[in-house]
Amino acid sequence: MVRVSLRSARRHRDRARSRSQATARPPPAASMESSSQPPPLSGADQSEDGATAELPRLTVTQVEQMKVEARVAEIYSVLFGAAPNTKSVMLELWRDQHVEYLTKGLRRLAPSFHVLDANRPWLCYWMVHGLALLEETLDDDLEHDIVDFLSRCQDRDGGYGGGPGQLPHLATSYAAVNTLVTIGSESALSSIKRDNLYKFMLQMKDESGAFRMHEGGEIDVRACYTAISVASLLNILDDKLAKGVGNYIARCQTYEGGIAGEPFAEAHGGYTFCGLAAMILLNEVEKLDLPSLIGWVAFRQGVECGFQGRTNKLVDGCYSFWQGAAIALTQKLMTVVDKQLKQSYSSKSSSGDNLCGTSSSGGLCEVWIRFYKAEQSDRPIVPQHCPAAVHPALCTGTGGRIEG
Numbered sequence: 001m002v003r004v005s006l007r008s009a010r011r012h013r014d015r016a017r018s019r020s021q022a023t024a025r026p027p028p029a030a031s032m033e034s035s036s037q038p039p040p041l042s043g044a045d046q047s048e049d050g051a052t053a054e055l056p057r058l059t060v061t062q063v064e065q066m067k068v069e070a071r072v073a074e075i076y077s078v079l080f081g082a083a084p085n086t087k088s089v090m091l092e093l094w095r096d097q098h099v100e101y102l103t104k105g106l107r108r109l110a111p112s113f114h115v116l117d118a119n120r121p122w123l124c125y126w127m128v129h130g131l132a133l134l135e136e137t138l139d140d141d142l143e144h145d146i147v148d149f150l151s152r153c154q155d156r157d158g159g160y161g162g163g164p165g166q167l168p169h170l171a172t173s174y175a176a177v178n179t180l181v182t183i184g185s186e187s188a189l190s191s192i193k194r195d196n197l198y199k200f201m202l203q204m205k206d207e208s209g210a211f212r213m214h215e216g217g218e219i220d221v222r223a224c225y226t227a228i229s230v231a232s233l234l235n236i237l238d239d240k241l242a243k244g245v246g247n248y249i250a251r252c253q254t255y256e257g258g259i260a261g262e263p264f265a266e267a268h269g270g271y272t273f274c275g276l277a278a279m280i281l282l283n284e285v286e287k288l289d290l291p292s293l294i295g296w297v298a299f300r301q302g303v304e305c306g307f308q309g310r311t312n313k314l315v316d317g318c319y320s321f322w323q324g325a326a327i328a329l330t331q332k333l334m335t336v337v338d339k340q341l342k343q344s345y346s347s348k349s350s351s352g353d354n355l356c357g358t359s360s361s362g363g364l365c366e367v368w369i370r371f372y373k374a375e376q377s378d379r380p381i382v383p384q385h386c387p388a389a390v391h392p393a394l395c396t397g398t399g400g401r402i403e404g
Contacts, residue, residue, distance in 0.1 A: 061312055068314055072304040099136050102127045106142060118162030118172075121153055125175040125182075132182050143183055150176045151191045158193065158200030168200055169214045174226035178394075181233055198236045201227050209244020220261040221252050225274035232281045233394055246284035249275045253288055256311065257296030267296060269309040269322040276326050277393040280333075290337045291344065294330050297323050329393060 079090055106127050116123060124146055131138065138146070152164040153176060159168025160176035177197075180188040204211045204227065211223040224245050231237035251263045252275060258267025259275035272293065279285040300307050300323050306315030307323040330337065 061314075064314060069303060095134055099131065099134055102130050102134075103136075103142070106138075106146065118166060119175075120163045121150060121160055121172045121175040121179065122162075124150065125179045128179045128182050138183065143185060144187070146183065147180065147185075147188045147191055150180060154191075154193060155200070156196070158196030158198070158203075167214055169217070170201070170204060170211060170223050170226045170230075171213060173197065173200070174230050177230050177233060192234065194234050194236055197230070197234070198241075201231060201241060205241065209246075209248040211245075221249055221259060221271045221275045221278070222261065224249060225278040228278045228281050229394055237281075242282055246279060246282050246287050249279055250284075250287040253293065257289065257292030257294075258300075259288075259293070266310060269297075269300060269307065269319045269326075272297065273322045273326045273329075276329055280329060280393045285333060286336055286340075289340065290330060290333060291341050294327070294337065297326050297330075 079087060082090060105123070109123070113123070128138070128146065149164075150160065153160045153162070153166070153172070155161060155168040157168070159170070160173040161168050162172045166172075177192060180192055201211070204214070204223070206212055206219050208219065210219050210221075211227045212219045213223045217223075227241065228237065228245060231241050248263075249259065252260045252265070252271070254260050254265075254267040256267045258269070259272040260267050261271045276285070276288065276293065279288055297307075300309070300311075300319070302308060302315045304315050306317070307319040308315050309319045309322070
């Protein structure tokens with residue numbers, strides 16, 4: 001994406017105005033009165049030979065990007081200008097308030113949450129997992145209520161629906177199982193009917209090697225990850241479930257380097273994490289072009305320091321997880337990354353395409369990944385205060401992982 005700053009756009013506008021005033025009649029009064037308006041989406045410039053040249057066109061996305069950058073700059077200016085003690089308070093995680101909010105949500109939600117009626121296991125997962133990350137325990141009554149509710153969401157033929165009596169779905173099955181494993185009690189783990197869940201996932205298997213979300217539902221990388229993650233977590237992952245999944249995900253990696261929801265679609269942060277995590281659990285990560293994937297993720301970080309989900313989109317808080325988690329996963333894969341880089345360099349050097357190499361172990365294509373690797377060794381991206389038991393590919397605590 002070519003960024004056009006507000007200052008740059010105004011310079012283009014002022015330059016065009018001064019030239020047009022020198023060669024044309026004065027503009028009408030109405031035009032002069034509107035000079036304080038934001039920069040136009042497009043304009044014309046008079047070249048030396050008299051031809052009209054188009055000024056850079058500002059798209060709606062670029063205008064919105066400018067607004068976000070300006071707003072974030074205001075916040076950063078306040079932060080960086082604050083005294084050290086004030087800055088510390090501004091950056092403090094309000095743990096007690098978060099615990100109160102999450103615990104309250106598990107007991108009763110506001111009426112506005114009715115729109116998430118088909119996502120109730122997800123609400124359980126987000127809140128229980130959030131409390132686990134804050135190292136907060138559930139009281140016995142609340143734990144019992146959660147296990148009882150999720151048991152009523154479990155279909156008798158396998159899988160969990162979005163609520164009691166609803167259609168079993170791979171995504172809500174993922175949320176329910178992760179919630180129960182995070183709780184980790186005997187009653188929580190024994191409530192999961194593994195045999196039926198295995199049969200349900202096998203029924204969702206598509207001939208392409210991927211999975212569909214529910215009966216007659218969509219087939220995508222998200223379904224692959226939720227199925228493989230749950231099967232791995234419950235120790236029911238076998239060749240029948242794994243067959244063809246890795247090849248399907250590999251076909252979803254785009255020319256940009258990220259992973260799309262399905263073959264020939266656009267690379268997306270959420271699908272990139274899902275695809276990468278699934279490939280790690282399948283032990284087939286070598287089928288992905290990891291240097292290209294890391295490059296795509298790295299360039300999704302904007303000047304605001306947040307991450308965007310797709311090229312030319314605004315930064316979004318949720319992608320700090322999806323894209324950040326993908327980077328955290330690749331930290332464990334640097335041996336594979338190095339191997340792929342060497343293979344890529346060798347093939348390009350032998351074909352004469354790589355004319356920018358500066359050493360026998362790499363060229364221009366390697367500079368950024370070498371820098372990134374050095375940065376990781378000095379300043380790990382994985383938060384130091386995260387519980388050690390949290391498995392990055394499974395997104396849940398492994399203390400209650402089912403054995404056998």
